Amino acid sequence: MLVQSNVSLRHLNTFGLDADARYFINVTSVDELTAILRDPEWKGTPKFILGGGSNILLTQDIEALVIHPDIRGITVIGETEETVVLAVGAGEVWHDFVMHCVDNGYGGVENLSLIPGTVGAAPMQNIGAYGVEIKSVIGSVEAVNIESGEKRIFSNAECEFGYRESIFKKALKHQYVITGATFRLSKKPVLNAAYGDVQKTLQEMGAENPTIRDISEAIMQIRRSKLPDPAEIGNAGSFFKNPEIPVAQFAQLRETFPEVPGYPIDAETVKVPAGWLIERAGWKGYREGEIGVHARQALVLVNYGGGTGAQIKALSEKIQASVAGQFGIRLNAEVNFI
Incomplete structure (x- = not known):
């Protein structure tokens, strides 16, 4: 594992702000994360966890060891005729995960298409859009304690989800690194198209009997028409x-x-x-x-x-x-x- 010094974080925040990390490390597994957290050389150094940087405003340089959890993987860990349970690494791009679900016919996250950020940041913020919040599909969240390096599994209830809130933003703020989450999705999804904009766009698309892909496409069209692309602005x-x-x-x-x-x-x-x-x-x-x-x-x-x-x-x-x-x-x- 390589710890770098004085690293620009411009590429890791969607505002494109030029702030520096005093120290920076990219971790690709839970073992690597645990190792750096327990390393005596870095034990006394403040830690800052940075995923995709889609929900932060950097107002200054970060005088800490910035840890970027780049833990990947999407794995089926449970399945019935009606549902599927996926274990997903925190470093997966959220929209890529949504598209994976749409491609495989797994319903439940299609309304959350094109939301920027990573899977690890999603439960922290309890992301939501167009009538759906992530708390409705999360089974559990895996996280590692920054101080001890111990892994813990949080149930949906233990995450204390609220409107754009979770226990990771409140009582346990800055105490854990989210390393992954499990999602319970439907193979026979009930579509959520209650929002007027979604209904209107589906009609314009000619989707009389919409699928989860139609819902996803409609929401992407709406978001692109209303919200600027961080790659451009x-x-x-x-x-x-x-x-x-x-x-x-x-x-x-x-x-x-x-x-x-x-x-x-x-x-x-x-x-x-x-x-x-x-x-x-x-x-x-x-x-x-x-x-x-x-x-x-x-x-x-x-x-x-x-x-x-x-x-x-x-x-x-x-x-x-x-x-x-x-x-x-x-x-x-x-x-x-x-």
């Missing part, structure tokens, strides 16, 4: 979470803004689209030097090239203050600030 997708507010607060908001959209979560809570709030506050298409808010999707902050993480962080704080001032709603970042 640096971004991390949705920068803010959609706020969830009490029903009474939403009713008051509608008195002033009758057109505000809202989606009931339960009898007491309504989800309000953060993109709508940001656009209504006048930020859509805003540009400040080499950074800005995307012209087609107000929920996406972008680096046009040469911007810094500190600049993007400052812009996000301006947007938060603006939305809070106009609507009385505090936006919380979905992106993790480093």
